[in-house]
Amino acid sequence: MAKGKAGGTLGGGRISEKDLKVRVKTAKGRKIGSTLWLQRQLNDPYVAKARSEGYRSRATYKLTELDERYRLLRKGMRVVDLGAAPGGWSQIAANVTGSTDEHPLVVGIDYLDMDPIPGVILLKKDFTDDDAPQVLIDAMGGYKADLVMSDMAAPTTGHRATDHLRIVNLVELAAHFAIDVLNPGGTFIAKVFQGGTEHELLSLLKRHFATTLHAKPKASRKESAETYLVARGFKPAGPVDPDGDTAED
Template identity: 55%
Template structure:
């Protein structure tokens, strides 16, 4: 009977939080980061499900809301390392053809560094800012993309205004590429910081997409300033 009284109340149960001792030579900040990682349910789920990082759940939750990673879709994942977003895209667009009767999609990962192969994804080492990158992407795809997505973030400087400018520049460059490679009706997804994309970026996206929204998926830590901008219904590059 006493066991029934404690059920659901939390009393009489062991604290399952993993505590990490501060090792010699390890900074307190590193210890706190390690503790957070070990106790993060998304990190634990990523390990159990074979994803390369908890970031996979961000694109899962964004796509659950907007539904752009459909079977048969052609996806360009900019700055795809370590590969979690590409893994999700492969499964959802049916890049491996495992869902019989459904169209087979394509996933193209672009990054500055070489990444371990992802079954079903075509990975290329390329600076997407370089001249002619858009033509290479279209050539590799054999046409245009249905989705351009980016979880890229510039290295933190520790100075929020500077970091905001850096990631805004990355988003601007990603939009440049999207204009050149997206099919009409396509979708653009990118990470932004702080209050969201700059007003000028939002205005630009509103000119070339039917709908533009900011979203903070549950997998994005509450103490993180990141958000994502999702633009759907690409109208085509302005003439």
């Protein structure tokens, strides 16, 4: 009887973990990179978990981990989700804050179409538009936000230097948006990549936030260079502090 390395039995033999992985054949017209991405998705436990629990993306669990670690979300707070599609982060925010259709506390912004999410106001808009901050505040009934979060990633070109600049620029735009719409003491969360948090961005955040830190949730793929920047204690007109409190988690 043939034996595998680990696992249960099938037809009298042992099943290895390798045997259980779903393999995707490279279809005609599909690039190898697309095939590898599909294979990774099919074998990702967070993808399966999100599907079984009714969440729209595996990224949901990144926010959940960050919230458990830093207590970012709380009942009754107002939250903005930049680049919200497909809506996993907005779902978590609505659940934790107690946002409802009758009393919405969460606003998601994206230029992509999204299916409705209970308790979430969805704005089909580019958050970089000049009028976007005021449109968002109006959508929240004139109130500002307590948390601005962004899981956005700039489209890549394959040219490392160009992609690096795009990533940094997107985070800087998100940070400026957060500064426009946050309440004093508020929090800003954004996805960045290793080597992607430039001096200018950190200087901006140190001027306007009491603390900044980086964190990589377990739900982030090990091979990914992504990490999350968490800036807390928003100061609307904070003084420049070159020795501001920064930390690596």
